[in-house]
Amino acid sequence: MVKRDAALQFGEYLQRLRRERKLGVRELARKASLDAGGLTRLEHGKTLPQPDTLKALGVALEVPFADLFTMAGYVIPSDLPSMSTYLRTRYGLPEDTIASVDEYIQRLIDEHGLDTNGPAPFEDESQNLSKK
Known part of the structure; x- marks a missing residue:
């Protein structure tokens, strides 16, 4: 379930970045040299991106690679x-x-009242996606 939660979290983050930059899915896919269908799957949390995809998205969205790698679960918050x-x-x-x-x-x-030691990576205490 952790990978599914990570994929959903990353997808929401990616979609927010794209919308903030007023880009459509096809336009971002073109700028990043990615398949629009693959980008849609990422945004819907169906899959996690590979490192090369993250680099391409970072360039296209003008976002630091470290931010994308962290949100995709390649770096856990405690390692930051x-x-x-x-x-x-x-x-x-x-x-x-x-x-x-x-x-x-x-x-x-x-x-x-934040706990600086938690939550666990990709654990969202405010929502439980498995109950939706």
Whole structure:
């Protein structure tokens, strides 16, 4: 069931990205040199993409490959770097700015009662797709 949940989650993410960019399925398929039917199957959560497909989608959607690989389950959230490391490495932000971001994130976590150790990869605590 985990793979099915991952496929559905990725499909919803991919569809949202495509719509945000105001692209139709055929147009995105053309830009990524993919089959429109295959793209539709991805969006409907029927299958998970291969790495080459993710790279093509990343270029076509102008999305970092790491984001697509993570959403497709190739990288699990616990393997991702901390926000501080990410901000330091990606943007070279000064330490005082990173500390402010960390404080803000911690405040959001506390306000929303989030468990920073969970849920398990691709487990969505708000919906149980198997009950739908």
